[in-house]
Amino acid sequence: MFDTLSERLGGVFEKLRGRGALNELEVRAAMREVRVALLEADVALPVAKAFTDIATERAIGAEVLRSVTPGQQVVKIVNDTLVEILGGDAADLNIDITPPAVIMMVGLQGSGKTTSTAKLARHLADKRRKKVLMASLDVNRPAAQDQLRILGEQLSIATLPVIPGQLPTDIAKRALQAAKLQGFDVLMLDTAGRLHVDTALMAEMKAVGAASSPAETLLVVDALTGQDAVNVAENFSREVPLTGVILTRMDGDARGGAALSMRHVTGKPIKFIGTGEKLDAIEPFHPERTAGRILGMGDVVSLVERAAESFDADQAEKMAARMAKGAFDMNDLRQQFQQMKKMGGLGALAGMLPGMGKAQAQMDKAGVNEKTLARMEALILSMTPKERAKPDLINAKRRIRIAKGAGQTVQDVNKLLKMHQEMEGAMKRLKKMGGLGAIAKMMG
Ligand code: GDP
Numbered sequence: 001m002f003d004t005l006s007e008r009l010g011g012v013f014e015k016l017r018g019r020g021a022l023n024e025l026e027v028r029a030a031m032r033e034v035r036v037a038l039l040e041a042d043v044a045l046p047v048a049k050a051f052t053d054i055a056t057e058r059a060i061g062a063e064v065l066r067s068v069t070p071g072q073q074v075v076k077i078v079n080d081t082l083v084e085i086l087g088g089d090a091a092d093l094n095i096d097i098t099p100p101a102v103i104m105m106v107g108l109q110g111s112g113k114t115t116s117t118a119k120l121a122r123h124l125a126d127k128r129r130k131k132v133l134m135a136s137l138d139v140n141r142p143a144a145q146d147q148l149r150i151l152g153e154q155l156s157i158a159t160l161p162v163i164p165g166q167l168p169t170d171i172a173k174r175a176l177q178a179a180k181l182q183g184f185d186v187l188m189l190d191t192a193g194r195l196h197v198d199t200a201l202m203a204e205m206k207a208v209g210a211a212s213s214p215a216e217t218l219l220v221v222d223a224l225t226g227q228d229a230v231n232v233a234e235n236f237s238r239e240v241p242l243t244g245v246i247l248t249r250m251d252g253d254a255r256g257g258a259a260l261s262m263r264h265v266t267g268k269p270i271k272f273i274g275t276g277e278k279l280d281a282i283e284p285f286h287p288e289r290t291a292g293r294i295l296g297m298g299d300v301v302s303l304v305e306r307a308a309e310s311f312d313a314d315q316a317e318k319m320a321a322r323m324a325k326g327a328f329d330m331n332d333l334r335q336q337f338q339q340m341k342k343m344g345g346l347g348a349l350a351g352m353l354p355g356m357g358k359a360q361a362q363m364d365k366a367g368v369n370e371k372t373l374a375r376m377e378a379l380i381l382s383m384t385p386k387e388r389a390k391p392d393l394i395n396a397k398r399r400i401r402i403a404k405g406a407g408q409t410v411q412d413v414n415k416l417l418k419m420h421q422e423m424e425g426a427m428k429r430l431k432k433m434g435g436l437g438a439i440a441k442m443m444g
Helices: 003-016 024-040 045-061 070-085 113-127 142-155 168-181 199-212 227-239 257-266 287-295 298-324 330-343 356-365 370-381 385-389 396-405 410-433 435-442
Strands: 101-107 132-136 186-190 216-222 244-248 270-274 282-284
Touching: 003 024, 003 070, 003 287, 024 045, 024 070, 045 070, 045 257, 070 257, 070 287, 070 298, 101 113, 101 199, 101 227, 113 132, 113 142, 113 186, 113 216, 113 244, 113 270, 113 282, 132 142, 132 168, 168 186, 168 199, 186 199, 199 227, 216 227, 227 257, 244 257, 257 270, 287 298, 298 330, 298 410, 330 370, 330 385, 330 410, 370 410, 396 410
Parallel strands: 101 186, 101 216, 132 186, 216 244, 244 270
Antiparallel strands: 270 282
């Protein structure tokens, strides 16, 4: 799985190893190679592009961590971006509802739909302690209903008895009735496949869906077909409300294009992957573990995570020391902005301060968001180090220069200075009250 991609990305990182510093050009060059690696792995072009755009921006904007190398930081950024492209958190099945939870399985012929139905039924019975009933609605292929029955017998999973000549929607209704009466937790409907996505098939899917109100509609696609698998998913999702994808034959897929493109292109999460012909060869899909498999650099990733944590702790400690003295200059303000970008609100320490509510309210009124934060940061960067340390120096003439330097107006500078004043005031009041210790007491 993902062998080609692992190897290529490994090559990119190898080149960055041991480098003391990386400039923007070098980061961009490395990311171009990442993009080529993705394209070679048959990842859809828009996905490869989005991936490298995001990762490049992050790598260039990243704060330099003391205890790790730039190369290691890039590994971590690529890792995090991979996790996101793969779907972020693992997507669970919505089956813990009033029983029976119906899972409708759809897909093209030969995608591994019937096998996956049986695999998933066994998984739910074994790992989730569910009582599962399977029913085949495939009346086109004479052997299909027998195939599911035989798989059920092998796995000791109940199947709905076959009534020859019954239509798919009628089978679905009968299965639902049987599942209710016999107390099954989950009903799995194995629908008919076709060679191509066609209107008759889609009409049937919709009718079965209407008759059974599935909690999950899972599309089974073959990972080996690469970008075609993604196209099939797009076509299906236009017609039936898919809740997720099962990607089969991952065991034979060295490239991984379908796995990497699926979520981004279709918006549908991969919920399970098939990893072999055996009936236990199915796994819940975990973006984080998958990214780990692709990069094979779990130790580097956790190293950078730890460094980032201690970096934050360092900063917070320094900040606390300055606050205890009632000090709050433009550098502190800038640091607060950076924290806000990370956490979407006032930094943890400042957020606790009495009187900060006013500053926060002002920011809310001003519509402070990532973009405006970046603009305010630009103003601070346009100040001289002396101005940053002693904002009182900033007179009218300096305001004009600062505004010009950041491509903004004097009013923008005034707004920033006002915000700074509010915060500084809060900091001074805090000192009078006895510093952080007093707050700690107040908060119990
Ligand atoms: P359907 O026509 O979509 O129902 O496809 P089947 O379930 O009959 O599967 C077709 C073939 O694919 C069978 O030989 C399965 O054993 C095989 N198959 C299904 N899933 C996987 C998988 O994850 N890995 C491998 N190697 N083979 C699989």
